[in-house]
Amino acid sequence: MTILAKHAAYKLAYDELREHGVDPFNVRFDSVLSPTEGMLAGRRTILLGTNNYLGLTFDADCIEKAVEATRRQGTGTTGSRIANGSYDGHMRLEQALASFYGREHAMVFSTGYQANLGVLSTLVGRGDHLMLDADSHASIYDGSRLGASEVIRFRHNSPDDLYKRLRRLEGAPGDRLIVVEGIYSMLGDTAPLKEIAAVKRETGAYLLVDEAHSLGVLGETGRGLAEAAGVEADVDFIVGTFSKSLGSVGGFCVSDSPDFDLMRIVCRPYMFTASLPPGVVASTLEALVKVRAEPELRVSLMRNARRLYDGLGAMGFETGPEANPIVAVAMPNQEVAVIFWKMLLEAGLYLNLALPPATPTNVRLLRTSVSAAHSVQQIDTALAIFADVGRQLGFLGSDRRRAGGVI
C-alpha cells in the first residue's frame, strides 16, 4: 500500500490500456517539425490533434518577437505581478485584448486553466449561484470548487434546463453566473448562445463564455462564438487561452464590468503565481495581430475542418453534430478505440484518444483538431489512413452503421 493506492481504479484502467502496447497519454515526439508534422519513433507523423488552429506556433514573426523580447528582457519574470511588478508587455497584451474584444478591461493569467480557476472562484462567492453546463471543461469544474458559491449543473446545451433551474432559484438571494463554452472541446459542438443569452436576460443572471477553442476560429473577426451568434452585448465575461489559436501559453478574461480591476487584488490564481515570461507575451501579441490581419487563416481552417468532417461522414463514421475544427469520431468500445488509435499512429497520423471520464456520457472518441496550416493533401492523407484502418477493423463496407449509435 502506498499513499497513491486510493487511485487503484485509475491504475487498473491505465494498465488495461497499456496491455495493447501503447500509452496514449504519454506519447513522446522525437521532434516537432511544423504546426502539422512531428517525428515519432523515427517516422514523419501528421499532427491532427494539437489544437493548433491557426498554425501560428512556427510563424516567423511570432518567433522573431519572442526571441527579441527574450534577449531584451530575459527568460522569465521570476514571480507574480503583485510581487515583481508588471512588464510593459503584460500591459500591452491586456490593452490589445481589450481592444480586440472592444471591452473596457482585460486581465492576463499564466494559463487558460488558471484563468478559469481565477475568474470562477472570484466572480461568485458564498450565497451566489454558479450555473455550469454539464459538459464543462475540467478547469471550469475545478474553478467552481475553488470558490464558495453554490454550484448547479444544467443539461448540456439545454437552455430549457438552464431556465428551469434558474426559475427554481427565484426569490433566493445572491448573484447567478451562467458558464458555457464557445466550442466544447470533446465533440466540437457550439453552445446555443442566442437562446442562452435570452435566458440570461429574462432571469437577470450574468453570462460567461469560455472561448478557448473558438477564439480566432469563429466570428467575422475571430472573436469567437459570441461574435458569430451576434450576442456579444449579452456576454458579461469572456475567458480564453493563448495556447490554442494563438500558439503560445496563457489565459485571459475580458469584461466591461466597471470594477473589474478589483480582481487583481482578490483573485488568487492571478496573484499567487508567476506571470508570463516576456517571450511568451511578445509572441502572443504578434499572434493577436495575425488573427486580425489574416482572416484567410480562418477560411483555410474551416475549409480543412469541413473537408475532414464531410470525408469521415461519407465513409460512415459517426462524428459530432457540427463541422468545426474539432472533429470527433465515436468508437463502439474502449478496445476498438485503443486499437484504432494505435493503428492510425503506426500509419503516421497522430490524434487524441479521448476516454471517459474526460468525455461526455461515457463515449469513446478519436478526437481530431484541424489547423489552417494543414494542406488539403494532409487532410486527404488523414482521410485515406482513416479509411484504411476502418476497413481493416471492419468499420466500413456493408455494415456502415457499425460505428453508429454511440454519440
Place this chain on the structure above:
Amino acid sequence: MRQNHQLALVDSKVVGWGRPVRDDISAIFEQVLGHPVQVSDGTDIVEDLGMDSLGVMNFVMAIEDFYDISIPLDRIAQIQTVGDLIHAVQDLRSGTPA
C-alpha cells in the same frame, strides 16, 4: 445528439407524490437500472447498485426533474447512500438551505 435523456423520462405513473421519498427513489432506480432493486437507507449507490459516477449524475438529474429541485454539486458529492439521497431531497423540498 448524445444527451439521450431516458433518465429524465421517468414514468410518472410508476412514481407518485403520495408515497414516501424512499419508494419514489426506489421506483426511479428500478426504471434506470431496468431490474427490481431492494434498497434501504444503507444501500451504497455506487458499490451496491453498480452505478458509475456519470450514471449517478444522470440519475440525480432524473430525481431533480421529478421533484423540481436542483441538488448543488457539493451536496451531490456528500451523497453516498440511498439514505443520504432521501435526506438531501427532503431538505431541498422543505426549503432548507443546501
